[in-house]
Amino acid sequence: MATIHRAELHPSKLELLTEWMGGQRWFVGTSRPRLRRLDSWRLDDPSGEVGIETVIVLDEAGSTPVVYQVPLTYRDAPLEGAEAALVGEMEHSVLGHRWVYDAPHDPVYVTQLLELLCGRVAAQAGSTSDTPDPHIVGAPHPAWPSDPVMASSRVLGGEQSNTSIIVTPAPGTGAPIIVKVFRTLSPGENPDITLQGALAASGSPSVPASVGHVAGAWQRPDGQARDFGQLAFAQEYLEGATDAWRETLQTAASGTDLRERARELGRVVADVHATLARALPSRAPDAGDVERRVAAMRRRAARATSEVPGLTAHDARVAAVLDAATTADWPALQRIHGDLHLGQVLDVPGRGWMLIDFEGEPLRPLAERNELDSPLRDVAGILRSLDYAAGTLERSDSGLDARAWCTAMQTAFLDGYAEVGPDPRGYGDLLTAFVLDKALYEVVYEAHHRPGWLSLPTTAIDRLLQEDRS
Ligand SMILES: Nc1ncnc2c1ncn2[C@@H]1O[C@H](COP(=O)(O)OP(=O)(O)O)[C@@H](O)[C@H]1O
């Protein structure tokens, strides 16, 4: 059981986190965090050596406060090989010098997180010794065939909004799994869990199987009540998979004709949409639905313009494209992927294209991401992603006619989609509005995360609005 010492810490946990969080890939703020502790909970290390604590903090530095989940481990000696995951060192008035780690890199945390997720251990209160915390619960998925026990783990590198850990189970305890620890927390259902679960339960071959999740509650910033949400999600790890972004860039540069692969992706996306429409609510939009969704597009346009003032030159054209969306014919609303791009498509040996990360766009409020939406948003996501790939190929001097390549790939993708679902080109004006909306989202995303990539969406907006000038 976790023993909690009444101790002085120098520096304090919040001081350590304030220095460290701003440099993390999942940190969404633009300035140094101003942190407030909202809550915490612990996991026991059976050997009693490592302290494991998940701290829930609120960053109040930006205009919209953000809640973060920050799992930490406390050790009395450095963890070999985890130098890059060191959050900092502190002096504990009872226990002495402590090394504090980003817990997903610490095997003791991962082992116990999996134990919690599988319902084999209980979470412990953050500030009271030997007291289970009933607000944090593991929910193993009934359809997962085995009871995994961790043998080894590694954190996935690369660009991610969350932190994903690949777990190799002990012999006889099933196949490898991937555990995603959500970093920004919002009250409500995480669509990644709901949508992948619904698709898998409907027999879709295009998503990984679910292993389980951890759900929990944390104190609200006003201190009045608790918010409930999901904290981590485990699913089947698709071994040998390559993401379509990487694969497309590599094979296109070598001159391989990828149109049939793009057509196949179109078929898969249309099939996933059809399954989601059957498995979860779907309805024809009324005037209010259309108005609200176009209003959200207008807000995004305004935000992009405020971040990249050069875009104001396009104000009138942007307004015209979004006005056209209000009078356009809309397909039925339904649950969709919400942030579909080539990085969310995996090529899995023997299984073909599979889709992951149904969490929606990380910059959108969770409530919006859980609303019914238009499948055209996902179609636009892939069209934009192919345009990003073309822009990247252009920059890499591959000798390819990247523009012609992009048009051919987009056409093939749309052709494939139309073989299984309605032809997105039948919704011309609306599809253009969704493509523009995605590019405006990307402007904000790149301005925050990858300023060097900003010209990819801004050039696309220039081109799109030029082409659209009639
Ligand atoms: N089930 C899976 N099997 C294999 N690799 C996966 C799986 N899920 C995610 N990945 C890998 O992890 C990366 C990050 O996953 P993703 O769900 O997109 O996380 P984030 O929400 O942090 O963006 C993906 O780009 C992919 O390479």
Ligand SMILES: O=P(O)(O)O[C@H]1O[C@H](CO)[C@@H](O[C@H]2O[C@H](CO)[C@@H](O)[C@H](O)[C@H]2O)[C@H](O)[C@H]1O
């Ligand atoms: O994968 P995430 O859920 O974190 O999505 C965010 O990051 C993506 C980049 O990693 C970003 O996608 C943009 O860049 C891609 C190339 O790296 C490109 O294929 C996409 O078309 C483009 O939107 C995504 O928008 C963002 O939400």
